[in-house]
Amino acid sequence: MKISIASDHAGFELKKEIVAYLKKKPGIEIIDMGTDSEHHSVDYPEMAAKVARSLQKQESERGIILCGTGIGISISANKFKGIRAALCHDAYTARMSRAHNNANVLAMGGRTTGKEVAFDMVDIWLDTEFEGDRHQRRVDLIASFEQD
Ligand code: RB5
Numbered sequence: 682m683k684i685s686i687a688s689d690h691a692g693f694e695l696k697k698e699i700v701a702y703l704k705k706k707p708g709i710e711i712i713d714m715g716t717d718s719e720h721h722s723v724d725y726p727e728m729a730a731k732v733a734r735s736l737q738k739q740e741s742e743r744g745i746i747l748c749g750t751g752i753g754i755s756i757s758a759n760k761f762k763g764i765r766a767a768l769c770h771d772a773y774t775a776r777m778s779r780a781h782n783n784a785n786v787l788a789m790g791g792r793t794t795g796k797e798v799a800f801d802m803v804d805i806w807l808d809t810e811f812e813g814d815r816h817q818r819r820v821d822l823i824a825s826f827e828q829d
Contacts, residue, residue, distance in 0.1 A: 682807070683741035685732045687714040689725040689754065692747025692791035695799055699745060702800050709807075712741055729757035733764045736785060744786040745803070755788035762827050765820070770794060775802040779809035781816045 684703065688696035693716055703709050714731040716723045725748040732744040744766070748754040751768040758766035766786035767778030770793065778784035787806050789799055811817075 682708060682743060683710045683712060684743045684745060685712045685714055685735040685741040686745040687728040687732045688716060688747035688791065689723050689728050689749070690716060690719050690721060691749030692725075692751075692754070692789070693717070693719040695789065695791040695794065695796060696745075696747050698796045699747075699799055699803060702796075703803065725754040726757040729754045729766075730761070732786065733758050733761035737761065737763060742785070743807070746786055746788050747791050749790060749792040751788040751790035751793065755786075758786050758788065763824075765823070769802055769806070771798065772801050772805050775806040776809050779806055780812045781819075783811040783816070783820050 686696060686700060700711055700713055703711050712735060716728065729746055732746050735741050736744050746754045746758055755766045755768040758764050764786055765782055765784045766788050767782055767784035768788040769775040769778055
């Protein structure tokens, strides 16, 4: 599976840990879209856009995005058609974001989430299938709002 990943400066350290973690997992290809330092401030909407456009162009199937809280970068990613970015904080929210919401982007906060919790979330998020059925109807409704 191909995964695009990006963060702002506040998410950089956790992104670095996640990239190293995912590189050890078989069958995963990472497209790291930056940023590359915690010392130079970058705007999280720009980083969200890189991952969102990468999914829209089908360069990757999933995205992972990080800022300080995960809030700004998830709000930004969700402005892009076809993107369902879920800000998750633990194993349960990561699992449900896949099972019920078919989230194609996982958002996390570099200043709110520790790396071991983040690794668990990433594993569960990658392994959990969308349940479809009534949840498909709801995801379709979300998509219909993209015409508004
Ligand atoms: C950057 O200081 C911070 O505002 C950003 O990383 C993020 O937390 C915004 O939602």
